[in-house]
Amino acid sequence: MKILATLAVINRLQAQDISGIGVPPFQGTAVSQTEDEINVANQAEITDFYVKPSDAVRMAEAGFNISSARIITAEDGYEEPDPDLITERGLTNYDKWRPLVRGGPVTVPYFVHNTASSFHTLIQSSLSSLENDLGCFSIPEVSDSEIDATAFVNGIVFVGHNDGCYSALGLAPGAHFQTLGVSTIESFGVPSGWQVIALAPGCTPDNPSTVQHEMLHALGVKHEHQRPDRDEFIVFDPSATNNPSQFDVLADEDWYDMNSPLEIESVMTYCSFCGNNGADPVMTLRETGETWSSLRDRITTTDAKQLQHVYCELDPENYPDFEYKQAISCSSGDTLNVTREVFADRLCDGIVDCGGGEDETGELAKCIPKEEDTNNGCCGSITFENEGECIFTGELYSERDVYECPNAIIAWFNGKGQTSDEICPPLNTPWEVFGNVASCTWAGVDASDECDPDPCDPNATCTDLHEDYRCECNELYTGDGETCTLIPDVDECDDGSHHCSANAICTDQRVDYTCECATGFKDSMQVSILLRYIKQLFDIQSN
Missing domain, CATH: 2.10.25 (Laminin)
Structure with a gap:
């Protein structure tokens, strides 16, 4: 059995050269610049969404450089919607997706075209996870056998090709972008009101981040790194990219402010090297000068709550009783030292959401181990983001626990292959060698x-x-x-503390009373005793 002294082999994704592809994975934790990161994110073109004609005019009038922007044209199968139906979010005016029935979920059906069959499982898992986080949304799949007869007027068709990943912003019926040379959206076997999300091999890694990123574009969400306050936290180098329009800061009046600080971890934030035209990062942290990588698994809790706020919380007519899923506050800050929330159903799930990893350490919840601890007191199973589960084999190498992973047999040493002072593998923090985060594998939360x-x-x-x-x-x-x-039973009618008219009949209630006009009199003003009741409660609580 071959034992690896370090875990570099596990980071096989970072050994790939995906230069020239539109969109990489989008998330990460601040780490030092490495050659591997530069190779991965050397993206010559970052053009992952299409701008509608009215938005292009607004951008140009605002002084934005739109020379590299993709603009939807009639040839792409898109017509400008009725402005009365448009809601503003970010710079983009977009049609919102709607519930099929009043009070029902916002419904966004999807179909996987045969050209995207290699991404089918990834798309399913990505959108299932997204639906779970967006409680007022339904994202049903329409199968091959159902698509010809589907009653869904609008929907998403995922198409595979070799020219980047992209989507329209918001509901854009008929938008096909001439993907694979088509002239109508019906060429993909879907109704005329559907629209394309295009995926390509290089920009679609084995995690949900890119699929969810493009799906959020289709729901109308712009990039987080284009917020009006971006420059307070991030240094942008326009000379490091050939597509500065993907990083232009939005005007205050064009951004829907939900009082949430900028989030580096958002699935809508590009990584530091995304879109660069050489070896230098396009964006760095203003305070430290550090870069952040792009390996993330899913939308953040903040991403999910912001989208639900726009679609559901602000629509009391359809969602009068809307409530967010239960969320727990992290005890540590994220990359920008902002303390965020994490959905309670994400605790102990093997994916780090909080800045310090406390959602996976047992600090925020009592986690149930999937495997018993080793004799060294280490986790019997550890899971790496984007790589899978590594299980203790029962063997030792230089007194260190040996784990069997999907693609390697490993034992923990430090990044130089020498014995670390720590006997157990480091958890809930990026590993020095390649930046992947490991956590104990949990069976769930002790409920x-x-x-x-x-x-x-x-x-x-x-x-x-x-x-x-x-x-x-x-x-x-x-x-x-x-x-x-x-609460004492007081007879206000008997003790004279009621406020009924002299020409009314007072009727005592358990904690209330009513006034009804006597025969021959008309009710000119119904007297409420709510204030009396409140005073009564106050008197009780004050004693």
């Missing part, structure tokens, strides 16, 4: 019921939360839930 035994007052209801609970006093009781007091 113990925090309401068993019930910690609340006998006259309260306990609601189980993630490693927490909430107590709420029952009807007719008041208090903080852990202590509840019966």
Whole structure:
């Protein structure tokens, strides 16, 4: 059995040369510049979305260089929508996707054309993950046998080719961009109201980031690194790219501000070397000068919540009872030292979301190990982002645990192949050799019921939360839930504290009373006793 002294072999993705392809994976943690990163992200062209004609005019009027921008034309199968139906998000005016029925989810069906069959599994997993994070969305797949008879008027058709990855911004019925030389969207076997997302081998790695990036473009989301406040956090070098329009900063009035700081980890942020025309990075962190890589697995919790805010929270007519999935605050900052939230169902899932990896260490939740710890006290199984699971073999090499991975047999040493001071593999931080993050492999979260035994007052209801609970006093009781007091039964009609008219009949209620005009009198003003009730509660809680 061959033992590898370092884990460089696992980083096979970074050994590929994908220069000249439109879009790489988009995420990463700040790391030092390495030759591998330059080779991976040496992208001569970054043109992953098409600009609508009205937006091109606005960009030009604002002084933007649009010489390298892709503009949708009539030949691409697109016509400008009715401006009354357009909602602004970022620089782009775009048609929003809609629910099929009032109160139903925003529905975005998709079909995988046979030219994209090699990406089929990746597309399915990417969009399944996306649908799980976007609670008010439905992203159903239409199969080969269903597409001819589909009733979906609008949808996404994934097409494979060798000329980059791209999408329209927002709902763009009929947009095909002449992909593979077609002149109509129907050439791909879909209805006339569907639109293309194009994928290519070099810009579609074995993780969901690129598929989700292009899908968010189709939902109308612009790049995070083009925010108006970008230059406060990032240094952009226009000489390092041949496509500066992909990095132009948006005007304040063209950006929908959701009071969320810029997020390097967003799936909509290019990596430092994405779009470069040589060896230099296009973007670096202003404070430290560091670069960030591009290996990420999925949209962030912030990405998901922002999209739901625009589509669902701001649409109370369709979603009067909309609620976000439960999220937990990280205890550490991200690349820009901003403390973010992470969805509770992402805890202990083997993918690091928090800056310090605390969502995978057991700090934010009690994680259940998939395998027992080794005799060295190390994880019995570790998972690398984008690479898969490595399981302890039961053997040792120089007293170090040996793990079997999908593509290698490994034992942990430091980056130079020498014995590390740490006996266990480093977790939840980029490995020095290639930047991939490893975490213990978990079987899930210990979902113990925090309401068993019930910690609340006998006259309260306990609601189980993630490693927490909430107590709420029952009807007719008041208090903080852990202590509840019966609201006294006061007869306002009898003691004269009511506010009914002298020509009205007062009827006492349990914690209220009603006023009804006596016979022969007309109700000119219905007197509410809400303030009286509030005062009553206040008096009880103050005593």
